[in-house]
Amino acid sequence: MTKKIIKLTVRDVRFPTSLEQHGSDAMHTDPDYSVAYVVIETDQGMQGYGLTFTVGRGTEIVVCAVEALSALVVGKSLEEIVSDFRGFYRLLTSDGQMRWIGPEKGVIQLATAAVLNAVWDLWARSEGKDPRKLISCIDFRYITDALTEEEALDILVKAQTGKQQRVDQMLKEGYPAYTTSCAWLGYSDQLLKQLCTDALNDGWTKFKVKVGADLKDDIRRCSLIRQMIGPHNTLMIDANQRWDVGEAITWVTRLAEYKPLWIEEPTSPDDILGHAAISKALAPLGIGVATGEQCHNRVMFKQFLQASALQFVQIDSCRLGSVNENLAVLLMAHKFKVPVCPHAGGVGLCELVQHLILFDYISVSASLDNRMCEFVDHLHQHFRSPVVIQNAHYMPPKDPGYSCEMLESSVQTHQYPQGQVWKKLQ
Amino acid sequence: MTKKIIKLTVRDVRFPTSLEQHGSDAMHTDPDYSVAYVVIETDQGMQGYGLTFTVGRGTEIVVCAVEALSALVVGKSLEEIVSDFRGFYRLLTSDGQMRWIGPEKGVIQLATAAVLNAVWDLWARSEGKDPRKLISCIDFRYITDALTEEEALDILVKAQTGKQQRVDQMLKEGYPAYTTSCAWLGYSDQLLKQLCTDALNDGWTKFKVKVGADLKDDIRRCSLIRQMIGPHNTLMIDANQRWDVGEAITWVTRLAEYKPLWIEEPTSPDDILGHAAISKALAPLGIGVATGEQCHNRVMFKQFLQASALQFVQIDSCRLGSVNENLAVLLMAHKFKVPVCPHAGGVGLCELVQHLILFDYISVSASLDNRMCEFVDHLHQHFRSPVVIQNAHYMPPKDPGYSCEMLESSVQTHQYPQGQVWKKLQ
Structure with a gap:
């Protein structure tokens, strides 16, 4: 029985931590610890939870990016995603139009993490993963000069x-x-x-x-x-x-x-x-x-x-x-x-x-x-x-x-x- | 007479170039050439125009980021900005909360460019710039091991x-x-x-x-x-x-x-x-x-x-x-x-x-x-x-x-x- 993802919601959740200087450092002097919080839901009512961390202002931009990525996730089944997780990863990170505003960095990468964290959460609730399956989740594009798929499996x-x-x-x-x-x-x-x-x-x-x-x-x-x-x-x-x-x-x-x-x-x-x-x-x-x-x-x-x-x-x-x-x-x-x-x-x-x-x-x-x-x-x-x-x-x-x-x-x-x-x- | 920026508008403008494969390459197979288009306006009715380029989907995320940066621009005078343009540049790129979702990369950097392009447009309409003034626009943070302010001026x-x-x-x-x-x-x-x-x-x-x-x-x-x-x-x-x-x-x-x-x-x-x-x-x-x-x-x-x-x-x-x-x-x-x-x-x-x-x-x-x-x-x-x-x-x-x-x-x-x-x- 496949688990089809039929819904993705994302919310801008912030904690006013700057009031007490928690988290302050030399560059982030007044952080309000925050998350773009993602919930995905399957047609069988299962839920997966994901988030990405931010420090206040700008969280709404990440939320906007998650909403843009949502179209690539909703409608797919978990099985379809994990059977070619590398491909799905690349779909999210290399969409022919959206990659321009990254690629694989900044807002769009944080949004990708929030969405995929939710997918991993959903997946983690259902089964174990062997080495070969894990390797199949990795996009080796641009890193084969440092680590090949064979070396990773080894x-x-x-x-x-x-x-x-x-x-x-x-x-x-x-x-x-x-x-x-x-x-x-x-x-x-x-x-x-x-x-x-x-x-x-x-x-x-x-x-x-x-x-x-x-x-x-x-x-x-x-x-x-x-x-x-x-x-x-x-x-x-x-x-x-x-x-x-x-x-x-x-x-x-x-x-x-x-x-x-x-x-x-x-x-x-x-x-x-x-x-x-x-x-x-x-x-x-x-x-x-x-x-x-x-x-x-x-x-x-x-x-x-x-x-x-x-x-x-x-x-x-x-x-x-x-x-x-x-x-x-x-x-x-x-x-x-x-x-x-x-x-x-x-x-x-x-x-x-x-x-x-x-x-x-x-x-x-x-x-x-x-x-x-x-x-x-x-x-x-x-x-x-x-x-x-x-x-x-x-x-x-x-x-x-x-x-x-x-x-x-x-x-x-x-x-x-x-x-x-x-x-x-x- | 100072020119106070009292308004910033940003619009999502897209051209359906993918219909004829204009702009297609090995990674961007179906681009719709687009811009986040910024207009700033002063209290004296002068306007400055700026934009950043995108290739379609995701432009709304850049628009959202420009809106977030807008609060750092509106209310300032052009004179205030250009008298310490390095400081203003750093204000935009290093806001204690928003820098987390960059820093200086991806969506937030594209949005910064759109906003500052409009500021430069406004400035360019009003006066000439000598070498020393230009140097004062540059943030040398992180590059002094390659180029110092003195070398640049030289x-x-x-x-x-x-x-x-x-x-x-x-x-x-x-x-x-x-x-x-x-x-x-x-x-x-x-x-x-x-x-x-x-x-x-x-x-x-x-x-x-x-x-x-x-x-x-x-x-x-x-x-x-x-x-x-x-x-x-x-x-x-x-x-x-x-x-x-x-x-x-x-x-x-x-x-x-x-x-x-x-x-x-x-x-x-x-x-x-x-x-x-x-x-x-x-x-x-x-x-x-x-x-x-x-x-x-x-x-x-x-x-x-x-x-x-x-x-x-x-x-x-x-x-x-x-x-x-x-x-x-x-x-x-x-x-x-x-x-x-x-x-x-x-x-x-x-x-x-x-x-x-x-x-x-x-x-x-x-x-x-x-x-x-x-x-x-x-x-x-x-x-x-x-x-x-x-x-x-x-x-x-x-x-x-x-x-x-x-x-x-x-x-x-x-x-x-x-x-x-x-x-x-x-």
Whole structure:
């Protein structure tokens, strides 16, 4: 019995997080964490839930793009889609007219992710996937010079060894996480101290600090956190694209004494060669470069890997074109021997990306070395199956699907601009 | 007396060009040439016209993005904007919330171009610009490792020498152009022959052929055109991103005997390192690589230049963030000694880009070596001041402004979906 998709709805849902400076960084000073929230429905009444994350204004543009893509989805059956998922992926990303306004980047790529996340959610509720089937979801166009289909299959087949052990391990221990919740750029030192104390008490050992707006502030904040967490816990710093290449090298060198594991997004997310120069300059200091949350497609990640421009791959469940494209990046990262440490936080990103990173450990990399997944303790209460964190680890989700179904009451209250929360703020 | 912008309107205007396969290529098989058309109005009743080009579906998304940006423009005076145009440019491209859905790429970048093109049009109608003022329009963020503000100013100051001679020369001879109108992928051999004969009679000496869908077809078409134009005229080929890296090298090698000057868009527009590999492989055959019409910002062009990944820079008046960002690219190209050969065609791209390439010759490069501007003979009749081509040269526009004011009757007839043309097709 086929499942025909007969309806797609998309809503603009925003949370007024800027009121309390949650999520603030050097470039996004007042984010209202938001999503374009997609629900697809089959003729048998099954639903699939998907979303893409945004930070407020402009969400309506992504909603408009999802509506434009909707015509390519509604009327198709799930079976038809997954029997040639690569083809369907390409249909969405390479429509002869719509690709002009991307291609595979920006608004249209975020919209593609929202739609496909819903399709994966629907699919995940119905059956298991073997390596060959997964490979058939990947569009290898433009990446065969770095990873062929045969190599990708080979990686997945090899990782079948020890798979059950890793599943059991994850069910017991969970996947290691780090926290970004302690040190948003807009937080006062006092709040930062308090949150850091709480986090240490809760078992956190890895901490990320936002930097990049003012060097003196950064020195004070990094010094403070390093003091609080001690020499053996892990510190990462994140500049959110604030610097030029030379500036990044100078600035991070000044922060080297606080021993950050990585500098995240030192410069433009498009600057592969710039990241390579920064990587080279910082390597002697033992500081790696991490980037990816605004890396828009597999072609960009391919080059970051080819150019040794990053030492940590930060995939994003909504910036890339859903699971399909994330699979390509996980497999390339494995081939280039670079660890994947996903970007998360926002709204629903933790819920989504936990699936990808568990898959990476269980079915691709089989390693936890230098690997951890970002966690931000925020807005999870709006989801039907929120992430479960135990002792600073992501515990594998048990409900079927891709975990991004929101509570209908939350959606309605936060819909923009007509929801109650926004009406009150006007 | 300041000119306060009090209104911005944007309309979705589409031409059903797919009906006759105009504009068809290996990736865009059925384009309906379209624009998001912007008009800004001052409190004194002056108007500025701007647009960005699209190929049909999805134009409504760009319109939605222009509407979102409108709040950053309406209420400001032209003087306020141009007194810190760099700051205004960054306001539009780096809004703390909207930048997430770019940044500086895709839909939001196209919308930025449409809005800023209208601002430049308004500004162009009122006054001259000296080198220092032009430099102050450029956002050097992320490109200082390739070009500093001082170097940029130095280039413009040096090019003051001989400027008047070049102005006179352009007024007399015009800027050299090449034609893409003869050989769209969807055209029959017979139509191709006829158009080529006509073009030769009209004085054209440089011809571009679309390739990439089928090798045998390409061989036949290239052979046919080379025969018709003879050994001394110039042939370029354009694959519109159809290939992977290895495939591009193999395919173009098979077409080398027809002596193309360049292969355009051999692979993903994001693949800097891929283009570098292709450039290296094709150099011994005397074939250069050209790309840029889907290169979305200065950071990408910077890397293409740094990596020797192209031998011809194809700027686009609407893909990049208007004149501001095109200035940055023209100056970088000059520093790296790579000729600029703009992308044009579509709707209004010729009208816009002629200003940029004339500026390049007169005020930046002072050279015509290996330089020419694309021309497509299409849809010009819808503009108030259409381009003037004489003997295969662009004759400098004489009317004030940026030449993209459309005839109101054309806009109304082609507005999507309510215009008469579209109503008839439904």
